[in-house]
Amino acid sequence: MDTGYGTAKSTTRAAAAGKLAALTLVLAVTLEAGAAEPTRRDVDLVIALDVSGSMEGLIESAKQRLWDITNELGRARPTPALRVAILSYGDPSYGAAAGFVRVDLPFTADLDAVNETLFAFRTNGGDEYVARAIHTSLEALQWSSEGDALRMIFVAGNESAEQDPQLGVEQVTRAAVERDVVVSAIYCGSDGDDTARGWRRVALATNGTYASIDQNAAAVANVATPLDAALAALNERLNETYLPFGSDGARARENQLAQDRNAAELSAPAAASRAVTKAGAFYRAEWDLVDAVAGGQALDEVAVSDLPSELQPMSAAERAAYVREKAEARKALQGEIGVLAAERRNYIEAERRARGDDAGLDAAIRDGIRSAAQKKGFDLGD
Numbered sequence: 414m415d416t417g418y419g420t421a422k423s424t425t426r427a428a429a430a431g432k433l434a435a436l437t438l439v440l441a442v443t444l445e446a447g448a449a450e451p452t453r454r455d456v457d458l459v460i461a462l463d464v465s466g467s468m469e470g471l472i473e474s475a476k477q478r479l480w481d482i483t484n485e486l487g488r489a490r491p492t493p494a495l496r497v498a499i500l501s502y503g504d505p506s507y508g509a510a511a512g513f514v515r516v517d518l519p520f521t522a523d524l525d526a527v528n529e530t531l532f533a534f535r536t537n538g539g540d541e542y543v544a545r546a547i548h549t550s551l552e553a554l555q556w557s558s559e560g561d562a563l564r565m566i567f568v569a570g571n572e573s574a575e576q577d578p579q580l581g582v583e584q585v586t587r588a589a590v591e592r593d594v595v596v597s598a599i600y601c602g603s604d605g606d607d608t609a610r611g612w613r614r615v616a617l618a619t620n621g622t623y624a625s626i627d628q629n630a631a632a633v634a635n636v637a638t639p640l641d642a643a644l645a646a647l648n649e650r651l652n653e654t655y656l657p658f659g660s661d662g663a664r665a666r667e668n669q670l671a672q673d674r675n676a677a678e679l680s681a682p683a684a685a686s687r688a689v690t691k692a693g694a695f696y697r698a699e700w701d702l703v704d705a706v707a708g709g710q711a712l713d714e715v716a717v718s719d720l721p722s723e724l725q726p727m728s729a730a731e732r733a734a735y736v737r738e739k740a741e742a743r744k745a746l747q748g749e750i751g752v753l754a755a756e757r758r759n760y761i762e763a764e765r766r767a768r769g770d771d772a773g774l775d776a777a778i779r780d781g782i783r784s785a786a787q788k789k790g791f792d793l794g795d
Contacts, residue, residue: 454791455562456486456493457520459554460778461546463570463601465503466538470627471569471601474774476531477635477679480686483524484754485779487693489791493563495695496520498554499530502546503570505539512545512577516553524696525665528672528687541570542577543615547585547596556592563789564592565621567778569599574611582611586618597621597781599774622784624777635682636764640757645681647750648673648688654743656702656721656736665700685757692750703740712736 462468462475486493499518501507507515518530550566557564566589575582589596596619600612604625616623652673657666676687690696698704702721706712712732717725724732783793 453492453494455557455559456489456495456786457498457554457557457562457564458486458495458782459498459500459550459566461500461502461550461566461568462534463503463541463572464501464534464536465541465570465572466536467571468503468601469536471571471774472531472534472536476528476675477683478686478774478778479524479528479531480676480683480690482778482782483690483695484686484693485782485793486786487690487695489786489793491791492694493791494522496522496557497524497527498550499527500546500550501534502543502549503539503541503572504537506537507539512542512549512579513539514542514545514549516549520554520556522695522697523699524690525668525672525698528675529668532672532675540576541572542580543568543570543572543574543598543611544577544580544582544585547589547615548580551585551588551592551594556594561789562593563786563791564594565781565785566594566596567599567781568596568615569601569774569777571601573608574598574600574615582614583618586615589619595619595621595781595785597778597785598623599777600625601627620785620788622777622781624780626774626777635680636761637680637682638685638757638760638764640753640760641681641685644685644688644750644753644757645677647746647753648684648691651688651691651743651746651750654703654739654746655698656724656739657700658702658705658715658721659700659719662700662719662721665698669698688750689754689757692747692754702736703743706736707740 460475462471464472483495483497486495497518498516498520500514501517502512502514504513504515507513517533518526521527546568547566556562586596596615598612598615598621600609600623602608602625609625612625613623615621652670655666655669657663673684673687677684697708702710702712702715702724713729720732724735727735786793
């Protein structure tokens with residue numbers, strides 16, 4: 414007589430096997446992503462911009478060139494664990510007590526937040542205290558404590574670097590050296606005038622680099638390439654691989670798309686550079702389930718209500734397979750973008766050589782990054 418015991422035992426075994434298969438698939442997704450993750454070294458980068466009334470060109474250039482700057486670091490080996498902070502100075506509304514300096518964004522790995530911060534800047538006339546901007550960067554931010562970390566400040570402006578009534582250049586640069594922070598100085602003016610001397614002192618005292626640029630010319634000096642449209646199309650497909658989850662997922666996803674729009678409205682080259690960044694080592698979204706799983710998040714530990722709506726009715730095995738599918742699609746798209754990015758970079762370098770155009774904000778920061786990174790043992794290639 415069939416007591417039903419055999420059937421029940423068979424059902425139990427089938428359920429257990431199903432759970433084991435689901436857990437195995439989740440583990441495989443996590444381990445595969447984690448195994449591909451290279452060893453990283455901390456890189457902290459501060460961008461301090463003069464936002465006084467005459468600096469619209471500098472701000473526009475920073476918006477245009479953010480992605481070119483991050484892409485330069487993206488070529489470094491070992492792969493940097495990049496954090497960026499944004500400071501602005503020279504706005505009277507910040508107050509004399511603060512030296513007219515403000516921390517607009519503390520250190521973050523969220524490059525969309527960096528771009529969002531830059532797009533919020535507005536100029537306003539005031540006193541530009543370069544020394545106070547460096548001092549605030551050193552004192553108000555939580556720098557990496559790792560001994561082999563690369564720590565950099567890029568400060569850009571167009572007035573004397575020596576006009577702070579409370580802090581001298583020697584004082585703040587000495588503090589930077591003691592903390593192993595390299596300060597690169599970008600003077601928005603003629604290299605031959607007297608004001609340039611103080612900016613050089615800032616850089617030389619900290620083993621940083623000095624550059625003089627025309628910030629207004631730099632804002633429009635983008636190089637369009639035949640590859641920009643293809644990169645924009647691949648970026649649209651890349652966006653389809655993101656799975657926002659958790660309480661902040663929807664807002665962060667919208668900000669990702671908003672920064673895509675901001676870049677596209679600036680220029681096709683800016684949008685293409687952003688696409689390259691999004692396909693690279695630095696662009697990680699804490700709100701995205703694919704990146705979260707790659708970082709070790711277990712799918713079965715995410716509340717169903719926090720999952721993307723399309724995953725909520727799925728079984729554990731189906732969810733793991735869906736995330737794997739998105740991860741594989743993203744990896745393939747990143748590869749395609751990487752190939753085009755290399756071609757685009759070669760095209761831009763050749764075009765700039767032909768134009769004699771290599772004196773903009775991104776070139777100044779790129780040279781500073783290369784110099785400081787190489788001294789710290791990073792390899793940025795040719």
